Amino acid sequence: MPEIGAPSPSPSGFVPTGPERRVEFIDSASIAGAPVAYVIVLAAVVAVLSFIPFSIVLSGGSSFPMAQGVYPLTGWLLGPWAGAVASGTGALVGAFLAPHTAGLVWLSVGGAMLAALCAGCLAPGRRHWRLGLLLSVVALAAPVFYGDHAVNANGVSLRAYLFAYPTHFLAIALFVLPTRRWIGALVSGANLGRGAVGLFLGTWSAAGVMMMTESAISYYLFNWPGELFYFFAGVVPVEHAIRSGIGMVVGSGVIAGLRAMALVKPRGAVY
């Protein structure tokens, strides 16, 4: 019988006389320590939120779905790997059920998975540091690739390019710097107010990495006119603030509820 030591007293002085047991979810129906049921539920949430359009993203040619605000949340709730499965599955189902928000299906699904992976790495301490390092390389490579193609291949002015994406540059900085752990600590802390701040910044960071990477690939495929970069300068921050706001509001409610309901936390969960 696996035991983990002597029992400790409760504040009222009650001391359990039985031996304390190691508690884990040992059923086989789990993905990286997250029960499949949780993954299915969150995939369903992502799919449903794919129906709700927010604005026109000229680069992708379609409106962005509310689901983009909760892709990172799946990473915090389930851990990076199970979160990516939930996000990706939900985005894939959503692409078929709500094509008006899908854009390029493979890119939407990949982006959803990337956002969840990034969020799962926005964790306190050294959790998932190898994955975080790998994603940092992706996050840094995306704007370099994008900028190189825009400026050197298509003749877009460097100023216009830099002017378009300060939002996403900030998101990438938050991800690659030690702020990643700080945001993770805010999300996992007991204080719901600080947790909401963490969810806003974390969504900003994870969704920013996703958007920068998706934009780099989209641009490589579509090569939109240089004038649009000035338009992005006004639109991108607003859209990104909306995404982050969605992540904060939905995430705060869900995390508060999950903590109150006392369901078992997946192994990789950050909340």
Next chain:
Amino acid sequence: MSDAPLVTLEKVSYFYPRAVEPALRDVDLVIPRGQILALVGPTGAGKTTLCLTLNGVVPQFHGGRFFGAVRVGGDDTVEQPIHRLAARVGMVFQDPDTQLVSASVENEVAFALENLGLPAAEIRARVKSALAAVRLAEFAHKHPHDLSGGQQQRLAFAAALALRPDLIVLDEPVSQLDPRSASELFALVAETNRSHGVAFVITGHAAAELAETAHRVVVLLGGRIVADGRPDEIYADAGLLARANLRPPEVTSVFAHLAKRGVCAAGVAPVRLGDAIRALAGLPRARPYAPPEPDFAVNGLPILALRNVEHVYPDGTAALRGVGLDLFRGDYALIIGQNGAGKSTLLKHLLNLLRPTAGEVLIDGAPLARQSVAELARRIGYVPQNPDRQIFNPTVEAEVGFSLVPLRLPPKESARRIDAALRALKLEAHRRVHPFALSKGDRARVVIAAVLVMEPEVLVFDEPTTGQDEAGSRAILDLTRELHAAGRTIVVVTHHLHLMPGYARRAIVMGGGRVLLDAPLREAYHALEVLESTHLAPTQAVALARAAHADSRALTPEELADSFDRPPEGLLVMPGGKEGAA
């Protein structure tokens, strides 16, 4: 069959995640094979937690800190995967909606069997036999959500039964069932126990049914077992029941009152209706009890009126057939009837959530259909049966105050209303707590508070005492009485008929979509033929009163006890019919 116990709990203590006090405290319990064990206790005593330890959901799914060991058939539930334990321990929850997942009745029963990888022929055979056992074979191809509440509960039971488990756990299985469906479910439990040797753990507040069916009653209080004995031992212990907020069967209360009045000896009282009726033979003959009906004044025009209302659902089901009904200001009306009698459909018409297929619904003489649902919500407060479907805010205070936001009241007025509602429902201490951190009984009170802040003229309660212990039920009903005394119109739909004397003044008996009887409570409770026609059983007090005297119209144990004269000095009648010295 092995002599080893089926279930053993050894020094089991359990803390939910982030909880500072345990839900279970050093619980030791042994359940032999084939035993029907009733697990009773007040709301929050740890009954559901204990049930969930039996199939490993606690602690495997909930996490937290777990001490001691639970073994089912020798398997340690902390070490075995839940899906393996599920084959030994079937679980049926209070709300069958939460566990019905398939698109047809037979698929629902087959679902768990398919997950266990049984051969198709074996699955077909088990599905057939389980559906036959619960008398749902003719509904095999129906969608589970097209079944009535009682049928859904039986379907969940069949799904558990098909696994051929050693143990079936029924957590508050009859709280949403009409009395006839509840009796049928308990009869099914007894039959399954006899024919298949399946052991049962049943939680709940249905004292009369548990006393009839259980072999043993365990009382849980504050996470500890405080009593363990036969039903007649436990339910006759008035001190224990009072301490644990439990209600004895009404027949036991009758004999307790008789003992207090010196009509019979104190001590062991009958806990089953049959025993109580037999014990009447030893008592002095009862006088007919028929107090004059109080005259209730009717105040002008009805606030709500239904005129020849019919409602036919798209699938052709006629749920209301020519219903005519007046609800007056200051009324306290009880609506009763079997599952599927049309009660919920009627309520939805009062709230403008459904429109009549024919006829009309009036509010203060004007067509109710002209009012929006939002406008009506300010006049008619609706407290639904399942609180979880209504709760979505992160704190109790936010939940209670949410409906005030669109009213744009001054902050002081909002705060006053929220404080008053929290105080009335005894929720002040939970103000900052997440509603889902509370027990189901407390969550129901949160929803009532959220309706109260709107200060509506009419309050409609749909099964308000579901899942509540004796104290919780009384607190809610006392609140309805206070609101009624303050001039509100109260409508209550409930299957818990025994709780309503002293509260409701009028009963509307529904059956087959019609109003079968609209009469003062006493008259309706004693209209046995009408109750029978809508598959309602009379309360134990009423049944015993009629057995004591055909003309008796006693409603409560106290009234029934009042109809007996004290025997001559020095003689006390034992409940079994013998006489003894005082």
